[in-house]
Amino acid sequence: MQRTQTSPDRGRAALGPALALIHSGAAPTRSVLTSALGVTRATAGAITNELEALGLITVDARPAGGTRGRPSHRLAVDPSGPVVAAAQIHADGFTVALAGLGGRLAEPVDLPMPDDPGPARVLAAVVREAVRQAGADHRRCVGLGLAVPTPVALPDRTAVAAMYLDWPSGARIGEELERAAAEAGLRVPVELANDANLAALAEHRHGAGRGARHLLYITSGHRGVGGALVVDGRLHTGSAGLALEVGQLTVDPNGRRCPCGSIGCLDVEADPPALLAAAGREADPARTMVDQARAVLADAAAGDARAQAAIDHVVDRLGLGIAGVINILNPDRIVLGAFHSALLAAAPERLPQVVARRSHWGRCGEVPIVPAALARPELAGAAELAWAPVLADPLEALGGPAHPPRAAGAP
């Protein structure tokens, strides 16, 4: 007998999309959720009951007051619901924090690199800290996500160019992470991805990129420049996960030498060491590049003309790079990571002017360029990666079914 899709089946298929809307804050009430999903009120009620029974959300039956129109139940993520472990590896060490749904990060723990900074030891240290934090928390931990400062080639999940980590190119870090989790007895899904990609995803869901349809994200950590594109809520990865390597765009043919072998790449013309060099300052190996770049920004704010000239020099090259990407991708919003946000604040008119002068779409469309809103976007993005299986199918990921609306004993 041909079986048509029944209402409960449709309800199950909508659990993930419904949770994603509540997770991102896009559906604060059941009536908003009902229209966003295009389902009946009864179906929306069954969906929210199911998510509540899974311990993922709370449904406040008291109608939201003070609004016009039909009152509706308020929806929120359940603060005592499951968590994931979010981790980030960076040039100076690694960071781990537990994260609830709704982009709620607990206090992150920063740790130094192990003595042997090869991928196996570093990934094992990350897993150990995640296991420790999960064991100290009463909530159920359902996944581990890790942001790494290297492009990750798909489908083998190999580190392609960990230029600032000294990891061998081609290291199979996805498998290494799974091995480390198995050895530590961590029996939940574990996954890793490029840090700029994950930061862009987090800014799109919870930060300055909310509502953008074609979000371009440009960022710099301690060294180098990364980029990512989120289209209709999904990362544009390219054929092998390596799209949007904006760092290797040439922005000055007579510029600085890049570790990639080229000259004048955005990577070396618009990162913290580039600002130090433009200001004529020697890098101090005892201090982080970010701190030394902040000192140049502070001096410029205090009226130091040479520091301001250095900022203008770097802003011109950053603007050239952004303009080139705008011409090709036609984004509707550009979000800048922390260092570039500081440059934008130090040259609020110059950067948009350079971008507009050098880009056709920038000139006629005035693409907004805004600072990132999240305190730790890479870590928040690692949490998004860990939540992916739950957002795709909550029942499958959490080992349901709960089905509270059905009578006990009913099939």
Ligand SMILES: [Zn+2]
């Ligand atoms: Zn390069």
